[in-house]
Amino acid sequence: LSHDPAAGRGTALVRLPAITWARERLQPADLVPAAGGIVTGVTGQTAATATIRWGGGPLRLRLVASLANAGFTAEAATVSGLTGQMVLTGPDPWVTDGPQTLEIGRIEAGLPLTDGRMTAILTPTTFDVVNAEWPFAGGRLSVEPVRVPLSAGDRRVILRAENLELGLLAAFADEPALNADGRISGFVPVVLGEEGIRIDHAEFTGQAGRLSWASDTAEAAAGSASEGADLLARALEDFRMRHLRLTLDGPLEGELTAGLSLAGSSPAVYDGYPMEINLDVRGPLAQLLSVEGRLFDSGAEGFGQSLVKEQSRMKSRSPE
Amino acid sequence: VPPLALPRAAMAQEAGLDALKAQGLVGERFDGYVGAVKSQTDAATQQVIDRINLQRKDRYRAIAAKRGASLSAVERIAGAQVIERAPSGTWVMPEGSGWVQKP
Amino acid sequence: CQPTVRVEAPEKPIVINVNVKIEHEVRVRVEKDIEDLLAEEPELF
Numbered sequence: 001l002s003h004d005p006a007a008g009r010g011t012a013l014v015r016l017p018a019i020t021w022a023r024e025r026l027q028p029a030d031l032v033p034a035a036g037g038i039v040t041g042v043t044g045q046t047a048a049t050a051t052i053r054w055g056g057g058p059l060r061l062r063l064v065a066s067l068a069n070a071g072f073t074a075e076a077a078t079v080s081g082l083t084g085q086m087v088l089t090g091p092d093p094w095v096t097d098g099p100q101t102l103e104i105g106r107i108e109a110g111l112p113l114t115d116g117r118m119t120a121i122l123t124p125t126t127f128d129v130v131n132a133e134w135p136f137a138g139g140r141l142s143v144e145p146v147r148v149p150l151s152a153g154d155r156r157v158i159l160r161a162e163n164l165e166l167g168l169l170a171a172f173a174d175e176p177a178l179n180a181d182g183r184i185s186g187f188v189p190v191v192l193g194e195e196g197i198r199i200d201h202a203e204f205t206g207q208a209g210r211l212s213w214a215s216d217t218a219e220a221a222a223g224s225a226s227e228g229a230d231l232l233a234r235a236l237e238d239f240r241m242r243h244l245r246l247t248l249d250g251p252l253e254g255e256l257t258a259g260l261s262l263a264g265s266s267p268a269v270y271d272g273y274p275m276e277i278n279l280d281v282r283g284p285l286a287q288l289l290s291v292e293g294r295l296f297d298s299g300a301e302g303f304g305q306s307l308v309k310e311q312s313r314m315k316s317r318s319p320e
Numbered sequence: 321v322p323p324l325a326l327p328r329a330a331m332a333q334e335a336g337l338d339a340l341k342a343q344g345l346v347g348e349r350f351d352g353y354v355g356a357v358k359s360q361t362d363a364a365t366q367q368v369i370d371r372i373n374l375q376r377k378d379r380y381r382a383i384a385a386k387r388g389a390s391l392s393a394v395e396r397i398a399g400a401q402v403i404e405r406a407p408s409g410t411w412v413m414p415e416g417s418g419w420v421q422k423p
Numbered sequence: 424c425q426p427t428v429r430v431e432a433p434e435k436p437i438v439i440n441v442n443v444k445i446e447h448e449v450r451v452r453v454e455k456d457i458e459d460l461l462a463e464e465p466e467l468f
Contacts, residue, residue: 029371037370041378073378108385232439253384253391263436274436283445284390337466375467383456387449397450398457402468405461 009055018047021070043080044070062097063088069105076197081105081114093124104134109197110252110285111172113141125150129157137171139163139183148192159188161204166211166244172286182209182241188248197252206244211262212237235266235275248288257281258288336368347411347419352376352398357411357419 003010021027021042029036045068053060064087071080084102088094104116118132126147133142144158166180186204190197213236241264250256260279265272281288337354340346345365347357353373356365377391380398384391403412403422410422461468 033371034367037367037374040371040374073374073381075374075377078378078381108381110390112385228439228441231437232441235439251392253381255390255392269437274434276436276438278438278440279443280441281443281445283443284384284388284393286385286388287445372467375464379460379464379467383453383460387453387456389449389453393450394453394457397453398460401454401457401461 004055007055009053011054012052014050014052016048016050018045020045039072039074041073041078042071044068044082046070058092061090063090067102071105076192078108079104079106088122094122095124096120096122099130110256118143136161136164137168138165139185141188152194154191154193156200157190157192159190159202161186161188161202164204166206166209178211178213180209180211180241182206182211182244184244184246186246190252195251196254198254199248199250199252199256202248204244204246204248206241206246209241209244211239211241211264231269232277234268235277237266238268239266239275239277240264240272252285254284255282256285256288336364337372340365340368341410344411344421347413348399348402348406349413350396350399350403350415351392352380352395352402355413355419 001010001012019026021044023041023043027036027042028039046065047068048063048065050064051062053062064085066085067082069080070082072078082102082104084100086100086102087097089097099119099121101117101119104118105114107113107116113134113136116132116134119130120132121128121130126149128145128147129143130145131142133140140162142160142162144160146157148155148157162185163183164185166182166184167178169184170178170180184204184206186202188202189200191200239262241262243263245259245261247259248256258279258281260277260281262277263274265274269275337346344357345361346354346369349355353376354369356369361369376398380394381391383389384394387394403414406412406422408422411419412422413419
């Protein structure tokens with residue numbers, strides 16, 4: 001503490017004790033009741049040292065807050081494994097002292113995003129993401145640098161997906177029966193809205209790769225009555241993909257719609273005759289990729305094969 | 321200085337929800353959350369509503385993650401169960417309807 | 424006669440469209456989880 005009475009100025013260094021938050025024990029709402037509607041399920045340890053300056057105008061604070069494996073649930077998402085230090089000056093307004101970096105152990109967002117890291121700047125009116133990235137499915141998800149207004153209303157952030165391995169994406173499903181080599185990349189526009197986070201027409205594309213669905217339901221469907229199911233099952237046992245397009249749209253924590261279209265061929269179907277397979281899947285994000293288990297059972301509502309009939313007609317016309 | 325670990329002042333808050341329900345100020349909704357039955361709600365009541373709803377969302381999200389279901393599906397299943405178990409006289413909001421008192 | 428040149432259209436691909444709605448069978452398990460939650464944390468309900 002130092003104070004110069006003549007100039008009426010001084011500073012003080014205040015070391016706030018490390019606080020251990022835990023479910024069923026200390027929560028911010030116990031200290032500040034209104035916080036109960038903002039964050040709950042707070043865990044981990046937080047500590048802070050504050051340097052207070054006074055004299056010549058309003059009180060100025062420089063806060064160095066450190067988080068150790070902190071976690072919380074907010075309306076938008078549940079986050080854990082927050083570790084790092086943030087330096088803030090304020091109040092009115094609180095701003096960061098330059099870019100701050102935090103490790104984000106896990107975000108529960110329809111799918112778990114783990115081992116993330118974000119560098120951002122808090123300005124009086126915006127939250128500027130300098131960089132944020134997560135390893136994901138053998139590839140990477142990263143946020144394009146963006147200034148997110150602090151004011152209410154929908155805010156839009158573009159996530160970039162690079163080199164996601166199809167095989168690892170399929171591993172999110174319960175009983176993965178898809179093995180695939182081939183990678184997809186694309187962009188995921190995310191809207192942080194009043195109603196929660198939603199994906200706004202994400203699109204991924206991928207080049208050549210091989211796909212094989214070796215699930216018992218696929219075998220059962222091969223040779224089944226419905227020609228579509230039979231063709232699809234045989235094709236998917238060994239599909240040589242020339243091009244893949246995947247679209248994704250809907251609320252992150254609700255029911256989304258995924259459109260997967262595969263262009264390629266399979267040696268098992270009319271010895272490599274070109275095919276186009278379009279899957280339209282609706283369901284929770286974590287289960288969209290367990291589609292292969294449901295492709296051939298009751299879950300598959302509609303089988304449309306516009307050209308199958310025509311193809312078999314052509315085959316019958318060609319001279320035997 | 322050992323880390324602060326105060327016991328939670330639990331009981332004082334919990335009584336809030338039951339009392340607010342008994343007074344017809346707060347009701348159960350089809351989406352698994354509580355809501356203010358009256359159009360004007362005082363700050364203290366709104367604070368209990370916000371806190372309870374966020375704690376419920378915390379638990380629902382954990383169930384959704386564990387089961388691979390969507391949060392919205394878990395919310396609706398919870399809403400149906402809570403409304404079904406609510407004692408008669410409780411204000412409830414079934415889907416697509418306003419507040420009604422459970423018979 | 425003039426030989427007619429017929430340009431063979433590129434082979435039309437076989438197109439297969441499938442619609443799948445994932446009605447996850449976890450409903451029963453979620454209902455059980457909710458029952459446990461109501462029992463374990465009655466103060467939230």
